[in-house]
Amino acid sequence: MLSGNSIGKTLVATCFGESHGPCVGAVVDGCPAGLPITFDDIQTELNKRNPGLTAVSTPRREEDQVEILSGVFNGHTTGAPICLIIGNRDVEPEAYEQMRHKPRPGHADYIAYMKYGGFNDYRGGGRFSGRVTAAYVAAGAIAKKLLTQISVEVLAHTVQIGKIKITKNVSYDQIRENVYDNAVRCAVLESADLMEKEILKAAEEGDSLGGVVEVIALNVPAGLGEPVFDSLDSDIAKMMFNIPAVKGVEFGAGFQVASLKGSENNDAYVIRKGKVTSPTNNAGGVLGGLSTGMPIVLRVAFKPTSSIAKRQKTVDLTKMKETEIEVAGRHDLCIVPRAVPVVESCLALVLTDHALRAGKIPKVIKA
Numbered sequence: 001m002l003s004g005n006s007i008g009k010t011l012v013a014t015c016f017g018e019s020h021g022p023c024v025g026a027v028v029d030g031c032p033a034g035l036p037i038t039f040d041d042i043q044t045e046l047n048k049r050n051p052g053l054t055a056v057s058t059p060r061r062e063e064d065q066v067e068i069l070s071g072v073f074n075g076h077t078t079g080a081p082i083c084l085i086i087g088n089r090d091v092e093p094e095a096y097e098q099m100r101h102k103p104r105p106g107h108a109d110y111i112a113y114m115k116y117g118g119f120n121d122y123r124g125g126g127r128f129s130g131r132v133t134a135a136y137v138a139a140g141a142i143a144k145k146l147l148t149q150i151s152v153e154v155l156a157h158t159v160q161i162g163k164i165k166i167t168k169n170v171s172y173d174q175i176r177e178n179v180y181d182n183a184v185r186c187a188v189l190e191s192a193d194l195m196e197k198e199i200l201k202a203a204e205e206g207d208s209l210g211g212v213v214e215v216i217a218l219n220v221p222a223g224l225g226e227p228v229f230d231s232l233d234s235d236i237a238k239m240m241f242n243i244p245a246v247k248g249v250e251f252g253a254g255f256q257v258a259s260l261k262g263s264e265n266n267d268a269y270v271i272r273k274g275k276v277t278s279p280t281n282n283a284g285g286v287l288g289g290l291s292t293g294m295p296i297v298l299r300v301a302f303k304p305t306s307s308i309a310k311r312q313k314t315v316d317l318t319k320m321k322e323t324e325i326e327v328a329g330r331h332d333l334c335i336v337p338r339a340v341p342v343v344e345s346c347l348a349l350v351l352t353d354h355a356l357r358a359g360k361i362p363k364v365i366k367a
């Protein structure tokens with residue numbers, strides 16, 4: 001297969017659509033029959049990604065109303081492919097005319113033009129737009145619902161924006177309660193305030209910021225993952241790198257392991273309440289490509305939004321001359337806040353695929 005628009009082996013999500021076309025959407029195939037699912041289950045997840053009226057996100061106003069076209073009947077999944085679409089209503093393709101032959105530095109414009117011979121939909125980045133992640137979130141809502149069958153919970157939060165990092169330990173309850181109550185999706189409210197100010201400061205200079213999202217999955221059964229090439233961490237990392245603007249993924253202690261000694265990095269085994277566990281989780285919940293039963297913990301690094309107001313050097317492809325560009329269109333000043341529910345959905349999709357492969361979720365869900 002030449003295309004790369006599907007992911008998963010048992011729960012297969014195929015995503016389609018472009019930023020300024022009629023819609024984006026997903027077909028989720030392999031979902032067990034009998035899963036209770038409502039419009040609200042999916043819409044609630046999409047609303048978390050919706051920019052709304054915050055000062056730090058794109059001024060593009062999309063309602064992001066999902067339509068369920070197939071695979072759900074009488075409030076339950078039928079076992080047939082589930083097709084979900086989300087209309088693009090607030091399109092503004094004219095803003096992208098100047099970029100048709102003047103690629104934005106840091107975006108995919110130039111390389112997409114070269115790969116597809118100029119036939120690609122260049123409006124708003126087309127297929128390379130962050131808009132496609134609305135489809136990931138819609139598909140992820142089905143995955144999240146399936147994970148509730150085995151009590152797995154996925155939580156994500158912003159831990160860094162620009163140079164502002166959270167320094168305190170954050171409880172799961174703080175994440176549950178605070179993340180969607182502030183514009184930057186941070187669980188520590190004092191830091192949220194500083195992060196928002198940092199983004200607005202960069203925006204005043206015509207610039208943008210990046211940051212880091214941490215995601216945690218709780219109650220994941222031990223043994224998910226199919227070594228060697230479908231190991232759990234490699235599938236998760238692949239999924240995360242499918243999110244536009246992701247430049248790094250680290251599990252548990254991550255890159256810090258390079259400077260630790262074995263004795264410092266190893267998670268010792270102890271017995272608590274008759275069960276084998278570890279007091280530390282430097283492994284981030286994965287060893288040998290298999291879930292250990294400890295929380296799965298990873299951090300995903302996002303680059304600063306490439307579409308910035310500041311004047312930048314580029315080329316005019318029609319004249320083959322150097323020129324400059326001030327990027328028009330409506331853009332997120334920082335991608336991180338809107339990426340939080342996307343990261344959550346992506347982890348849910350991979351865990352569900354592996355839980356189905358391991359037979360942890362039944363093929364028919366009975367009440």
Ligand SMILES: Cc1cc2nc3c(=O)[nH]c(=O)nc-3n(C[C@H](O)[C@H](O)[C@H](O)COP(=O)(O)O)c2cc1C
Pocket residue numbers: 058106107108125128129130131133243244245246303305306307330331332335338339342
């Ligand atoms: C939720 C989300 C929103 C995004 N919004 C923008 C945006 O407004 N402007 C922009 O230039 N890039 C945005 N991006 C990132 C670009 O899509 C991405 O940088 C581009 O496709 C190039 O891909 P790469 O950064 O992965 O190499 C967004 C990404 C995500 C996940």
